[in-house]
Amino acid sequence: MSVTSAEQSSAPVMGRSLWDDARDRLLANKAAVASMVVLTVVTLLSIFGPMLSPHQFDTVYRDYVKVPASLESYPRLDQIEPGFESVAKRARMKVESYAMVDDKITATVTSRRSISEKATRYFDRSDLFEGAVISNISADKKSATVTADVQRMHFYFGTDANGRDMMTRTLIAGRVSLTIGLLATFVAITIGLLYGTTSGYFGGKVDLIMMRVVDILYSLPFIFFVIMLVVFFGRNFVLMFIAVGAVEWLDMARIVRGQTLTIKRQEYVQAAEAMGVENTGILKRHVIPNTLGPVVVYMTLLVPKVILLESFLSFLGLGVQEPMTSWGVLISEGAKNLQGAFWMLFFPALFLTSTLFALNFIGDGLRDALDPKDR
Known part of the structure; x- marks a missing residue:
C-alpha cells in the first residue's frame, strides 16, 4: 500500500532538542574531540597499564637505580x-x-x-x-x-632513585590523580549545586545567611585548612578529595546561585508555582536541570584545578605518601633529580600536562556548545 504525498506531509516531524544541537557543535570542535581521545587514552592506560606491566609499582631493583628510559632490554x-x-x-x-x-x-x-x-x-x-x-x-x-x-628486563620510562620502574609508577600515579580529581569534583559539584540552588531559589534572609557562610569559608586559607585535617586525621587518600572538594564547592555554589536567580523568574517556573507544585518539585524538575549546562562546563575546568591542587599538596609533602604515588609526588621527585635523571620529571609531567590541556580544551568546547547565544 503506497503512501501519498499528502499523508507524508501530514506526518509529524521529529524535532531536535537543544542537547542534540550542543552535541553536534561539540563533535564539530576538532580540538575538543582530539582532547577527548587523549583523555580516554590516558585514562585507559592508567587503569589497565599497571595490570599489563611486568613490574610492580613498589618493586625495588637495586641493580637498576636511575637507569635511563630505553626500548632496549637491560642489562646492557x-x-x-x-x-x-x-x-x-x-x-x-x-x-x-x-x-x-x-x-x-x-x-x-x-x-x-x-x-x-x-x-x-x-x-x-x-x-x-x-x-x-x-x-x-x-x-x-x-x-x-x-x-x-x-635476566632481561625492560624499563621504557627508566627507573627512579630507588630503582623502581617509572612507567608503572607513572600509570599508578595517573589512577590516583584522576581519582582524586573526579571524586573531589563530584563532592564539590554535589555540595555546590544543592547549596546554590537552595540559596538562590528561596532568596531573602535564607540567601543572605547562606551567602555570608560562603564568604566566611572563603576567608579561610586553603593550606591552613588542609594542614588542620592532616593533623587531626592523618595523611590518607580519602582525606585528599574531602579536603579539596570541601573547599572548591564555594565557587560552584555562587555560579549555581546566579543561574537559579535567573531561572526562578522564568514563566515556566511561575506557572509551576501557580499550579501548586511544591518547592522540592520545582527545584528537581525545573531549576536544577536548567543549571546543568554551566555545571558541566565548570566540572571539566574544576578537574584539572583539583589535580593541580593535589600535585601542589603532594609536592609540599601533605598529599599522597609512599609507597603510593601521584603525578605531583613523581614531579617533586623528578625535580630533585633533574640533572642526572631528567626522565624522572619528563614522563609524569608529560602525562599531567596532556591531561590538563585535554580537560581545558573539552571545557572550552562544552562552553561553546552550550552557549545560549549560539543556539
Whole structure:
C-alpha cells in the first residue's frame, strides 16, 4: 500500500532538542574531540597499564637505580661481566674464566673458602641473573663452575632513585590523580549545586545567611585548612578529595546561585508555582536541570584545578605518601633529580600536562556548545 504525498506531509516531524544541537557543535570542535581521545587514552592506560606491566609499582631493583628510559632490554652488554664479577665477589669468589653464549653465562670461580651450592642465592638475589647453578666442585672445594642465565628486563620510562620502574609508577600515579580529581569534583559539584540552588531559589534572609557562610569559608586559607585535617586525621587518600572538594564547592555554589536567580523568574517556573507544585518539585524538575549546562562546563575546568591542587599538596609533602604515588609526588621527585635523571620529571609531567590541556580544551568546547547565544 503506497503512501501519498499528502499523508507524508501530514506526518509529524521529529524535532531536535537543544542537547542534540550542543552535541553536534561539540563533535564539530576538532580540538575538543582530539582532547577527548587523549583523555580516554590516558585514562585507559592508567587503569589497565599497571595490570599489563611486568613490574610492580613498589618493586625495588637495586641493580637498576636511575637507569635511563630505553626500548632496549637491560642489562646492557657492558654491564653483564662486571655485574657477574661483583656478585661473585659478594659470594667471596673470584672469576678465573668467563664466557657467555645466548644470554647463558658459564664461569670458573675459585675461593679461599669452601664453595657451597648455597652460594647460588647471591646470583639469584641479583636483578641481573637467574637460574644460577654451581657444579664441578673440586675435591678441595676451592674451585667450581657457575652457570647462570641473564635476566632481561625492560624499563621504557627508566627507573627512579630507588630503582623502581617509572612507567608503572607513572600509570599508578595517573589512577590516583584522576581519582582524586573526579571524586573531589563530584563532592564539590554535589555540595555546590544543592547549596546554590537552595540559596538562590528561596532568596531573602535564607540567601543572605547562606551567602555570608560562603564568604566566611572563603576567608579561610586553603593550606591552613588542609594542614588542620592532616593533623587531626592523618595523611590518607580519602582525606585528599574531602579536603579539596570541601573547599572548591564555594565557587560552584555562587555560579549555581546566579543561574537559579535567573531561572526562578522564568514563566515556566511561575506557572509551576501557580499550579501548586511544591518547592522540592520545582527545584528537581525545573531549576536544577536548567543549571546543568554551566555545571558541566565548570566540572571539566574544576578537574584539572583539583589535580593541580593535589600535585601542589603532594609536592609540599601533605598529599599522597609512599609507597603510593601521584603525578605531583613523581614531579617533586623528578625535580630533585633533574640533572642526572631528567626522565624522572619528563614522563609524569608529560602525562599531567596532556591531561590538563585535554580537560581545558573539552571545557572550552562544552562552553561553546552550550552557549545560549549560539543556539
